[in-house]
Amino acid sequence: MSSAVPGTPARIVLVGNPNVGKSVLFNALTGAYTTVSNYPGTSVEVSRGHCTIGPTRFEVLDTPGMYSLLPITEEERVARKILLTEDQHLVVHVVDARNLDRMLPMTLQLVEAGLPVILVVNIMDEAERHGMQIDTGLLQEKLGIPVIAAATARKRGLDEIRSAITGYDRGRRALFGYAADLESDIEQVGGTLVGNYPLAPRAVALLLLQKDEEVEQMVREREGERYAAVAEAVKTVIFERRADLHLRISMERKRVCRGLLDGVIRQEEGRRPPFAERLSGWMVNPWTGVPILLLALYLGLYKFVGGFGAGTVVDFLEGTLFERYINPWFIDQAGHLIPWYWLRELIVGEYGVFTLGVRYAVALVLPIVGTFFLAFSLIEDTGYFPRLALLVDRIFKKIGLSGRAVIPMVLGFGCDTMATMVTRTLETVRERVIATVLLALAIPCSAQLGVILGLFSGVPGSLAVWSVCIALVFLLIGFLAARVLPGESPMFYMELPPLRLPQLRNVLIKTFSRMQAYFLEIFPLFIIASVLLWAGKMTGVLDRLVSLLSPVMDTLGLPREAAAAFIFGFFRRDFGAAGLYDLQTNGLLDAAQLAVAGVTLTLFVPCIAQFLMMKKERGWKTSIGIFVFVSLLAFATGWALNQFLLMTGLLR
Amino acid sequence: MNCGFCGRKLPGKIEQKPCGACPGGCRKIHCPWCGYANPAPPKLWRKRPGGDDKKQED
Numbered sequence: 001m002s003s004a005v006p007g008t009p010a011r012i013v014l015v016g017n018p019n020v021g022k023s024v025l026f027n028a029l030t031g032a033y034t035t036v037s038n039y040p041g042t043s044v045e046v047s048r049g050h051c052t053i054g055p056t057r058f059e060v061l062d063t064p065g066m067y068s069l070l071p072i073t074e075e076e077r078v079a080r081k082i083l084l085t086e087d088q089h090l091v092v093h094v095v096d097a098r099n100l101d102r103m104l105p106m107t108l109q110l111v112e113a114g115l116p117v118i119l120v121v122n123i124m125d126e127a128e129r130h131g132m133q134i135d136t137g138l139l140q141e142k143l144g145i146p147v148i149a150a151a152t153a154r155k156r157g158l159d160e161i162r163s164a165i166t167g168y169d170r171g172r173r174a175l176f177g178y179a180a181d182l183e184s185d186i187e188q189v190g191g192t193l194v195g196n197y198p199l200a201p202r203a204v205a206l207l208l209l210q211k212d213e214e215v216e217q218m219v220r221e222r223e224g225e226r227y228a229a230v231a232e233a234v235k236t237v238i239f240e241r242r243a244d245l246h247l248r249i250s251m252e253r254k255r256v257c258r259g260l261l262d263g264v265i266r267q268e269e270g271r272r273p274p275f276a277e278r279l280s281g282w283m284v285n286p287w288t289g290v291p292i293l294l295l296a297l298y299l300g301l302y303k304f305v306g307g308f309g310a311g312t313v314v315d316f317l318e319g320t321l322f323e324r325y326i327n328p329w330f331i332d333q334a335g336h337l338i339p340w341y342w343l344r345e346l347i348v349g350e351y352g353v354f355t356l357g358v359r360y361a362v363a364l365v366l367p368i369v370g371t372f373f374l375a376f377s378l379i380e381d382t383g384y385f386p387r388l389a390l391l392v393d394r395i396f397k398k399i400g401l402s403g404r405a406v407i408p409m410v411l412g413f414g415c416d417t418m419a420t421m422v423t424r425t426l427e428t429v430r431e432r433v434i435a436t437v438l439l440a441l442a443i444p445c446s447a448q449l450g451v452i453l454g455l456f457s458g459v460p461g462s463l464a465v466w467s468v469c470i471a472l473v474f475l476l477i478g479f480l481a482a483r484v485l486p487g488e489s490p491m492f493y494m495e496l497p498p499l500r501l502p503q504l505r506n507v508l509i510k511t512f513s514r515m516q517a518y519f520l521e522i523f524p525l526f527i528i529a530s531v532l533l534w535a536g537k538m539t540g541v542l543d544r545l546v547s548l549l550s551p552v553m554d555t556l557g558l559p560r561e562a563a564a565a566f567i568f569g570f571f572r573r574d575f576g577a578a579g580l581y582d583l584q585t586n587g588l589l590d591a592a593q594l595a596v597a598g599v600t601l602t603l604f605v606p607c608i609a610q611f612l613m614m615k616k617e618r619g620w621k622t623s624i625g626i627f628v629f630v631s632l633l634a635f636a637t638g639w640a641l642n643q644f645l646l647m648t649g650l651l652r
Numbered sequence: 653m654n655c656g657f658c659g660r661k662l663p664g665k666i667e668q669k670p671c672g673a674c675p676g677g678c679r680k681i682h683c684p685w686c687g688y689a690n691p692a693p694p695k696l697w698r699k700r701p702g703g704d705d706k707k708q709e710d
Contacts, residue, residue, distance in 0.1 A: 018661040065661060072684045073663040380656040385688075407657060407688050418680065418689055425687030494686070497659025510656070513691035517679040 009050065009057040010089035012165060013082055015110070017103055018065030020096045021122045023047070024152045025161070026062040044078040053162045061086065069109040069203070070210050070246070077214070083115065084198045084218075090168055092161070094120045097127035097134055097149070101261055102495045105253040108176060108260075111145060114200030118146045118164050125151040131271035139264045144174030176260075178252040185209065185237045185245075192230045195222030208234050210246045244427060244490065251493050276499040283387040283499075286394075293388065300375040301453055302463070309371025310454020318363040330354055346534050357530035360578045361523050368450030369574075370515050376414065376446070377510040381502035385410055386494055393492050399478025400434045400485065401426075402492035408435050412443035414514065416573075417609040419443070420617055427490040434481045436618055440610065441630050442474040444602050447522070447574030451581050452598050461651050462595040469599045469641060477633070522572065529568065529575055542567070552635060556596055557642040559588050565601065572607045592642075592651040600638030603630065653681075657688035 012029075014022045026034070030049025039046045047062040063082050064075035071077040083091065093110055095103035100121060110117045121136055140147035146164040150157025177183060190205035197204050197218070207215040208230070220227045238245065267273055282288040327348075334348045348355050379385070385406065393403030405426060412419035416439050423435045444452060456463035536542030542564075549563035556562075561583055569576025580597055583589050589597060614623035645651055653662050662681055680689040 067660060067685070075663050377656075383659060385657050386659070407686060411689055422682075422687055422689060494658065497654075509693050510691050513679065513694055516694060517691065 009059045011059045011061065011086055012090045012092060013061045013063060013086065013088045014092050014094060015063050015066060015079060015083070015106075016094035017067055017096070017106075020065075020094045020103070021152050022062055022065075022094045025092070025094055025120065025122070025150075025158075026060060028152055028155065028158055029161075030060050039078045039081070042074055042078055044075050046078065046082070053166050056166060058089070058165070061088075066106075068106055069113065070207060070212055071214070080214075083110075083113075089116070090118060090165055091115045092118045092120055092165075094122050094152075097121045097124045097132065098130065099498065100134065100265065101257060104257040104260065105250070107143065107145075108253055108256060109203070111143065111174060112176065112200065112206070113203035114173070116168060116170050118148065118161070118168065119143065120148050120150050120152075120157070120161060122150050122152055122157075124149045124156065125154055130274045131268035133266045133268055135264050135266070139260065142174075142260050142264070176256045178249075178256070181241075182248065182252055185241070188237055189230065189233045192226070192233045193219070193223070194226055195219070195224075197222065206249060209237060210249060247491055247493055251491070254493070280387060280496065280499045283384065284390040284496075286391065289387070289391040293391065296379060296384070300379060301372075301449070302457070304375050305368065305372045305450050306453030306457040306463075309368045310450060311457050313367040313371065314364060314454060317367055318359065322359050322363045327355055327359070342538060345538065346531070349534065349537075351530050351533035351537055353527055353530045353534075356533070357526040360575065361519070361526040364578050364581060365447045365451065365522065365526075365574055366515070366519060368454055369447045369518055370511070372446045372450045373414070373511045373514040373518075374507070377507045377514070378502050380510070381500075381506050383497050383499045386496050387499075389492070389494065390496070395475075398482070399438075399475065400482030400487070401431055401478070402490050403494070404490075404492050405431065405435050408439060409443060412439045412445065413449060414446050415518075416440070416443060416445045417607070417613045420610055420613045424617060428487060430485045430487040431490065433485060433618065433622065434478060436614060436622075437481055437626055437629075438474060438478055440614065440626050441477060441603055441633065442470050444470075445573060445607075446518070447572075448577045448602065451574060451577035452602065455577070455581055455584055455594060455598060459591045459594060462591045462598065465595040465641070465645075465651065466598045466602070469595075469637065470602055473603060473633075473637060522574070525572060526575060529572065533568070555642075556600060556635070556638045557646070558593055558597055559583070561588055562593075562597055565597070566604065569601055569604050570608075572609075573601070573604065576601050576604070590652075592645045595645065595651060596638050596642045599641055600634050603634035603637055653690070653693065655683040655686060655688055656690050658683060658686040660685050662690065 014026055016022050026047060026049065029051045031051070034047050034049035036045050036047045038044065044064050046064070049060050049062075051058050051060055061082060063079040066076040066079040068076070069080060069083075071080050091110055093107050095107065107117065107119050119139075121134060121139075124134065127134065134149065136147045136149045146168065148157050148160045148164055150161065152158065178186070186202055186205045186209075189208055190201040193201045193204055199207075204215060204219065208219065219230055223230055241248070272278065283292055331348045334344050338344045338347070345352065347353055350356070388410070389403035389406035391403075392406060396402055396405055407425065408419040408422045411422055419439050420436055423432045423439070426432050426435060452466070453463070456466060533542060536545065545567055546560065546563040549566060550560050553560055553563050562580070565576050565579030565583060567576075568579040580589070580594075580601060583597075584594060611623060611627060614626060618626075654660065655662055660683065662683060679692045681692050682689055
C-alpha cells in the first residue's frame with residue numbers, strides 16, 4: 001500500500017458532484033468517528049474519518065462537490081487541491097446512475113490525470129426503478145478501472161467497494177484519444193513539460209490550454225526557467241485555434257463518453273423511458289418544442305398574467321379598492337386638511353404621489369409583475385430554460401447569437417437592466433453588442449410585458465399584431481446586426497439538467513424574492529416620476545412637451561393624450577405602459593391604436609437604469625448609438641404599422 | 653439552492669461584483685458556471701433555524 005509517510009494510513013479520497021451520495025458512502029465506510037474541519041485557509045468543510053478493510057487501515061476524505069477538474073468555485077478549488085496535494089492511495093469517484101452521461105466526463109478527467117480511480121455508480125435502485133439497465137462490467141472493461149454498481153443508502157455494493165479498494169491494480173491504465181488536431185495540441189504543450197507533477201502531463205497540458213491559473217502557477221514553479229517555452233507553446237496553440245478551447249475539449253470529452261456508454265445503458269424492454277425524459281426530448285425538438293413553447297406562453301403569460309393578474313387582480317385592487325375606497329378617502333381628507341392647491345395636487349392630484357405613483361406601483365404594476373414572477377419561477381423550476389436554449393440555438397445562430405444568449409434574453413423578461421449586465425457572460429464582443437441592442441429594443445421587461453398583456457387581454461387581435469410585430473423586429477434587427485458586425489457565431493454546448501416537477505417552496509421563495517427586489521426598486525422611482533410630472537404640470541413644461549409630441553402622435557394615429565404615456569416611458573417603460581393602461585380603461589384607444597401604441601412603446605427607448613447599464617458595459621459611444629437607433633426605429637415601426645393597419649383595415 | 657438554468661448547486665458563498673443598479677444592494681446570485689441570475693432567498697428565510705445558511709448537503 002502506498003502512503004505519504006511510513007506508518008500513516010493510506011488515504012482514500014471521495015470525489016463527485018454534489019448530491020450523489022458521497023457522504024452516505026463516507027459514513028458507511030468510516031462509521032461514527034469522523035472529524036469535520038475547514039480546509040486550511042478556506043471556509044470549506046472537509047470530513048475525515050478512518051476505516052479498516054482486511055488488515056489495512058485507511059484514512060477517508062469526503063471532499064466538497066465538484067463538477068470538473070477545472071475549478072470554478074472555492075469548493076471545487078479545495079476538492080482539486082486535495083487531489084493535487086494529498087498523497088492518495090485511491091480516488092473513489094461517486095456518480096449518480098441516472099445521470100451517468102453527465103458525470104462520466106469527470107471520470108475521464110480523473111483517469112486522464114493518472115489518478116488511481118474507482119468508479120462507484122450510485123443510486124442504482126432509482127435508475128432501475130426507471131427501467132434503466134447499466135452494464136457496469138462492460139463499462140469497467142472500456143474504462144480500464146473498477147466500476148461498481150451501488151445504492152449506498154440501501155447498503156448495496158459496499159462490500160464490492162471495499163474489495164475493489166483492497167484489490168486495486170495500479171498497473172492498469174486506459175488511454176482515451178481525442179480528435180487529431182486536439183491530440184497534436186496536447187502533445188505540443190505536453191512535450192514542453194519536464195518537471196515532476198501530481199497529475200499526468202497530458203492532464204496538465206489540457207488544463208493549461210483551458211487557462212487554469214492555479215495550474216499555470218504550479219507549472220511556473222516547477223519548470224523554473226523552462227516555463228517560457230511552455231507559455232509560448234500554449235500561446236501558439238490558443239492563437240492558431242482561435243476558438244474557445246475549453247468548449248472544444250468539453251465537446252471532445254463528451255464524444256468520447258458517448259462512445260464509452262454505447263451499449264452500457266439500456267432501457268428495459270417493454271418499458272419506455274420515464275415521462276420526464278420523453279417530455280425533455282419533445283421540448284428540444286423544433287416540431288414539438290415550438291408548440292410546447294407557444295402553449296407555455298399562452299397559459300403562463302396570456303391567461304395567467306394577462307387574464308388573471310392584469311384582469312382579475314388589478315380589477316379588484318385598482319378598480320375596486322383604490323378607485324372606490326382608498327382614493328376617494330384620501331382625496332376627501334386632503335381637501336379638508338390641505339388648503340394649498342399645489343400641495344393637494346402633489347399628493348392627490350392628476351399626477352399626485354398617491355393617486356398616480358402609489359396607485360401605479362401598488363395596484364397596477366405589482367400584481368401584474370407578481371403573477372408574471374410566479375409563472376416565470378414555476379417554469380424556471382421545471383428546468384425548461386436550458387431546453388429553450390437548445391431549441392432556439394439554430395435561430396439564434398442566424399442573428400449572430402447562440403443558445404447561450406437565452407440567459408440574458410430570458411432574464412430580460414424580468415429586468416432588462418440586469419440582463420444587459422449578464423451579456424458579459426457571452427463569449428464574444430459581437431454577441432454582447434447584438435444582445436444589448438435586442439434587449440434595449442425588443443425584449444419588454446416583466447412589468448411592461450405584464451401591463452401590455454393586461455392591455456391586450458380583451459383584444460386578442462391586437463395582441464396577435466403586437467406579438468408578430470415584435471418577433472419580426474427582433475429577428476430582422478438581429479439578422480441585420482449579424483451582417484453589419486462580421487464574425488462567426490460561437491459554438492453552444494450545455495449539459496441538460498434533469499426535467500423535474502416544480503417545488504412549491506422553491507417557486508414561492510423565488511417569486512417573493514423577485515417581487516421584493518422589484519418593489520424596492522420601482523417604488524421610489526414611481527414616486528420621483530410623479531413628483532417630476534407634477535412639477536411639469538405646475539410649470540406648464542408637461543403641456544409643452546405634450547404639444548411637442550402631438551404631431552408625432554398624429555403621425556402614429558394616436559390621440560394627443562397618448563403623448564403623456566410616452567413621456568412616462570422615458571422614466572420607466574412600465575410607467576409608460578401603465579399610462580397606456582389608463583388611456584384604454586378610459587376608452588381613448590381602439591384596437592388598432594392599442595396595437596400601434598403597444599408596439600411603439602415596447603420598442604421605445606430603454607429606461608434610465610438600462611441606459612446607464614449599457615453605458616457601463618458598452619461605453620458612451622455604443623450606448624448613445626443604440627439609444628438613438630432604438631428611438632428612431634420605435635417611431636418608424638409604429639408609423640409603418642399604423643399605415644399597414646389603415647391600408648388593410650385590420651383591427652378597424 | 654440549485655441554479656435555475658444549469659441546475660448546478662450554487663455554492664454557499666460566492667464572490668461577485670454587483671452591478672450596483674438595485675437600490676439597497678444586490679439580491680441576485682449569479683451562477684459561477686452559467687452566469688444566470690438567481691434570486692437570493694430573503695434574509696429571514698436564510699436565517700431561520702435549519703435555513704439555507706446552516707444546511708449542509710452532500
